[in-house]
Amino acid sequence: MNSFEKKVIDYTASCGHIGYIPLGGGTIAALAGTLLYALIADFFTAYLVILISTAVIGVLITKKAGEIYKQKDSPKIVIDEFSASLLVFFMIPAEFKYLIIGFILFRIFDITKPYPANKLDDSSSTFGVMGDDFVAAIYTNLILQAIKIFW
Numbered sequence: 001m002n003s004f005e006k007k008v009i010d011y012t013a014s015c016g017h018i019g020y021i022p023l024g025g026g027t028i029a030a031l032a033g034t035l036l037y038a039l040i041a042d043f044f045t046a047y048l049v050i051l052i053s054t055a056v057i058g059v060l061i062t063k064k065a066g067e068i069y070k071q072k073d074s075p076k077i078v079i080d081e082f083s084a085s086l087l088v089f090f091m092i093p094a095e096f097k098y099l100i101i102g103f104i105l106f107r108i109f110d111i112t113k114p115y116p117a118n119k120l121d122d123s124s125s126t127f128g129v130m131g132d133d134f135v136a137a138i139y140t141n142l143i144l145q146a147i148k149i150f151w
Contacts, residue, residue: 033085
């Protein structure tokens with residue numbers, strides 16, 4: 001891998017170097033994804049393209065990013081939190097209450113890693129880096145769907 005490829009992978013995996021923030025890089029990346037959702041929620045096609053693109057790119061580059069950082073799931077890799085935070089709000093209105101509740105619940109699930117997220121997090125596969133965050137996002141989305149129906 002040449003130095004240009006390393007720079008592109010580093011920049012992408014760290015979401016524009018958000019991952020280099022010493023404490024809370026994942027939280028800030030999730031916040032960035034939440035804010036992006038708030039901006040593009042009315043443009044469903046653009047939202048889907050960005051969601052799918054970041055998910056696919058994340059799966060494709062996390063292994064190489066881990067090699068660059070010499071750590072499989074380096075704290076510098078935050079594309080997983082960014083992409084999963086977009087999934088949190090799938091089919092959820094971009095209203096303040098949902099954005100706040102979704103962001104907080106996602107961070108709780110991402111940090112605590114309830115089953116099967118904990119199994120994916122322990123996985124040695126490339127999908128493990130992204131997978132645990134997507135499980136947290138799905139749990140959060142299901143709760144938001146229930147809130148949307150019953151609130």
